[in-house]
Amino acid sequence: MKTAAYGVQNATTPVAPMSIDRREPGPHDVLIDIAYCGICHSDIHQARNEWGGGSLYPMVPGHEIVGRVNKVGTHVTKFKLGQLVGVGCMVDACRHCEECHAGEEQYCDNTVFTYNAKDPKHGGLTFGGYSERITVDEHFVLSVPENLDTKAVAPLLCAGITLYSPLRHWDVQPGQKVGIIGLGGLGHMGVKLAAAMGAHVVMITTSASKAADATRLGAHEVLISKDADDMAKHAASFDLIIDTVPVAHDLNPYIGLLKRDKTIVLVGPLDPLEVHGANLITKRRQVAGSLIGGIAETQEMLDFCGKHNIVSDVEMICAADINEAYARMLKSDVKYRFVIDIASLKS
Amino acid sequence: MKTAAYGVQNATTPVAPMSIDRREPGPHDVLIDIAYCGICHSDIHQARNEWGGGSLYPMVPGHEIVGRVNKVGTHVTKFKLGQLVGVGCMVDACRHCEECHAGEEQYCDNTVFTYNAKDPKHGGLTFGGYSERITVDEHFVLSVPENLDTKAVAPLLCAGITLYSPLRHWDVQPGQKVGIIGLGGLGHMGVKLAAAMGAHVVMITTSASKAADATRLGAHEVLISKDADDMAKHAASFDLIIDTVPVAHDLNPYIGLLKRDKTIVLVGPLDPLEVHGANLITKRRQVAGSLIGGIAETQEMLDFCGKHNIVSDVEMICAADINEAYARMLKSDVKYRFVIDIASLKS
Numbered sequence: 001m002k003t004a005a006y007g008v009q010n011a012t013t014p015v016a017p018m019s020i021d022r023r024e025p026g027p028h029d030v031l032i033d034i035a036y037c038g039i040c041h042s043d044i045h046q047a048r049n050e051w052g053g054g055s056l057y058p059m060v061p062g063h064e065i066v067g068r069v070n071k072v073g074t075h076v077t078k079f080k081l082g083q084l085v086g087v088g089c090m091v092d093a094c095r096h097c098e099e100c101h102a103g104e105e106q107y108c109d110n111t112v113f114t115y116n117a118k119d120p121k122h123g124g125l126t127f128g129g130y131s132e133r134i135t136v137d138e139h140f141v142l143s144v145p146e147n148l149d150t151k152a153v154a155p156l157l158c159a160g161i162t163l164y165s166p167l168r169h170w171d172v173q174p175g176q177k178v179g180i181i182g183l184g185g186l187g188h189m190g191v192k193l194a195a196a197m198g199a200h201v202v203m204i205t206t207s208a209s210k211a212a213d214a215t216r217l218g219a220h221e222v223l224i225s226k227d228a229d230d231m232a233k234h235a236a237s238f239d240l241i242i243d244t245v246p247v248a249h250d251l252n253p254y255i256g257l258l259k260r261d262k263t264i265v266l267v268g269p270l271d272p273l274e275v276h277g278a279n280l281i282t283k284r285r286q287v288a289g290s291l292i293g294g295i296a297e298t299q300e301m302l303d304f305c306g307k308h309n310i311v312s313d314v315e316m317i318c319a320a321d322i323n324e325a326y327a328r329m330l331k332s333d334v335k336y337r338f339v340i341d342i343a344s345l346k347s
Numbered sequence: 348m349k350t351a352a353y354g355v356q357n358a359t360t361p362v363a364p365m366s367i368d369r370r371e372p373g374p375h376d377v378l379i380d381i382a383y384c385g386i387c388h389s390d391i392h393q394a395r396n397e398w399g400g401g402s403l404y405p406m407v408p409g410h411e412i413v414g415r416v417n418k419v420g421t422h423v424t425k426f427k428l429g430q431l432v433g434v435g436c437m438v439d440a441c442r443h444c445e446e447c448h449a450g451e452e453q454y455c456d457n458t459v460f461t462y463n464a465k466d467p468k469h470g471g472l473t474f475g476g477y478s479e480r481i482t483v484d485e486h487f488v489l490s491v492p493e494n495l496d497t498k499a500v501a502p503l504l505c506a507g508i509t510l511y512s513p514l515r516h517w518d519v520q521p522g523q524k525v526g527i528i529g530l531g532g533l534g535h536m537g538v539k540l541a542a543a544m545g546a547h548v549v550m551i552t553t554s555a556s557k558a559a560d561a562t563r564l565g566a567h568e569v570l571i572s573k574d575a576d577d578m579a580k581h582a583a584s585f586d587l588i589i590d591t592v593p594v595a596h597d598l599n600p601y602i603g604l605l606k607r608d609k610t611i612v613l614v615g616p617l618d619p620l621e622v623h624g625a626n627l628i629t630k631r632r633q634v635a636g637s638l639i640g641g642i643a644e645t646q647e648m649l650d651f652c653g654k655h656n657i658v659s660d661v662e663m664i665c666a667a668d669i670n671e672a673y674a675r676m677l678k679s680d681v682k683y684r685f686v687i688d689i690a691s692l693k694s
Contacts, residue, residue, distance in 0.1 A: 099607060107607045107630055169631070260446060260454045263633070269624035277616035280636025283454055284516070286610070287634045289627025 005131035007060035011049035031071040037129035038064030038154040062129030088157035145306025152311035163190040165293030174198030179241035186244035318344035352478035354407035358396035378418040384476035385411030385501035409476030435504035492653025499658035510537040511648040512640030521545030526588035533591035665691035
């Protein structure tokens with residue numbers, strides 16, 4: 001069926017209205033009327049082909065999707081008409097590999113991403129959430145708690161799970177000291193989620209101006225990383241640090257904040273980082289990476305957020321303002337996630 | 348008591364004979380007549396003050412020490428006269444911190460290293476194993492299995508435990524695929540130990556000329572890291588990789604060899620290494636460091652080596668040849684560890 005959408009025709013065109021084709025739901029599919037879609041930093045990189053030339057056009061970005069079920073396939077068991085649901089970064093995977101069997105579909109070598117991907121089952125390209133509707137296999141559809149502010153749920157599907165997954169995988173316990181580096185779309189979710197898990201949360205930032213907001217979001221302390229004395233005071237004291245900063249930076253002072261056998265997890269960094277082996281060796285520390293989360297874990301995250309009343313801090317925009325939102329995001333001028341009101345796209 | 352030794356007077360003098368003072372054994376001490384002492388690459392760095400200017404002179408290097416008990420203090424319970432014993436990189440620690448209580452004395456903030464350290468209990472500096480005798484608290488003395496070739500045991504006390512500890516900490520199981528990067532003093536111990544643990548051992552080297560020797564030492568496969576096709580064939584297939592290469596090199600191709608959730612452990616690298624976050628993020632891989640091993644674990648390693656008849660491949664030298672040995676080590680011209688026959692020092 002024809003569906004209104006916003007997207008780009010190539011790497012240099014602005015985001016603009018377009019029409020795309022969505023498949024009618026097959027036996028295992030759910031057709032969703034999209035209500036809200038968050039804007040992720042990776043949308044900009046992919047729209048502009050900034051990740052090694054792999055972008056596929058035309059492209060409809062968006063992988064932080066919330067909406068209601070419009071239609072279900074004959075074999076769908078998990079969802080019913082009108083149910084509030086979400087879709088994140090993936091719409092399929094091989095379902096047979098070790099990763100898929102472990103519920104870690106995000107690490108499958110054949111993950112089908114929500115947009116900017118070839119669709120091996122249905123042909124053509126996948127198109128994301130800057131659109132009226134989407135059809136997704138029920139395995140990759142999440143149930144969204146009704147008690148949350150729906151529009152502010154959207155960023156949980158990427159930013160939320162990106163922080164929730166490492167906090168769980170590295171088994172954060174109440175009272176443990178957890179550092180979140182960088183207060184942006186990812187970082188502000190990290191503060192909220194780690195605090196709800198009972199951790200002692202330290203926002204680690206270069207910018208003293210962010211202290212008040214970090215505290216409001218749930219941080220118990222703010223560590224200004226430019227302050228050498230403050231950094232020395234916190235040396236070798238953290239149980240886990242999650243680094244959300246996307247641009248190149250010196251990782252070594254942060255590694256020195258970790259206790260023996262503890263880990264700093266990269267969820268943002270894409271530029272190369274220089275690591276001094278001695279910083280790792282002297283306390284058996286670790287630098288790891290983590291990518292979103294599996295489907296079961298994403299559902300667990302949404303249920304956790306429902307229980308603890310956690311959503312993203314969002315700024316709502318109309319679809320016509322996406323290009324302006326991109327420009328503001330590149331200046332870090334958003335608290336903390338733009339969400340597109342998809343109703344604005346239909347009019 | 349006056350003890351003959353070999354050491355340096357400052358960063359620029361060659362290794363030469365000197366006389367040092369060893370304390371008479373206190374109630375908990377063991378006086379050891381040293382038979383053999385291995386030469387570690389770190390001896391050269393410390394003798395020449397190449398580690399950030401922290402070297403203390405005069406210096407007697409050597410922390411791969413094997414000998415027999417000459418005298419024990421009144422409260423010593425673990426050792427008796429004539430027993431074959433070893434001393435590694437540490438001769439004391441605070442014994443009260445979390446690390447000491449966990450048997451991880453090597454990560455204590457107040458570890459007293461075997462040489463090039465201030466001795467907080469007895470005053471003065473610690474002097475290492477390039478000497479006739481050494482007096483050490485029994486907690487830091489190891490029992491050496493009598494069935495092994497004694498002179499080739501010496502390098503187990505540093506090179507051996509440096510590889511054994513990460514193999515155990517990351518819980519290598521029979522049949523797992525373990526990579527050892529670099530075939531030198533550390534690497535050749537890694538191959539022997541991992542093979543004895545039942546792992547499928549892959550020697551990863553830039554040099555095809557090392558293949559035969561790696562196989563002789565126990566490697567099941569040799570992966571030439573310059574061969575892009577061979578590297579691609581092994582992508583995402585390793586359960587653990589230990590990197591023993593001390594100089595700067597590109598870590599990223601090796602990270603790509605790891606399965607999801609697996610770790611590359613640095614035991615050699617001291618130069619900064621550039622890490623691409625995406626290589627970690629896409630499979631939740633980890634880069635870690637590891638430093639020698641704790642005392643209980645070192646004893647476990649020696650017992651393991653006794654059981655599996657594992658020693659180092661060594662070249663024996665006289666004390667007068669230490670400077671020449673240093674020169675050869677800097678050209679990687681040793682298979683695989685020099686060991687000083689301490690009898691040559693007394694004459």
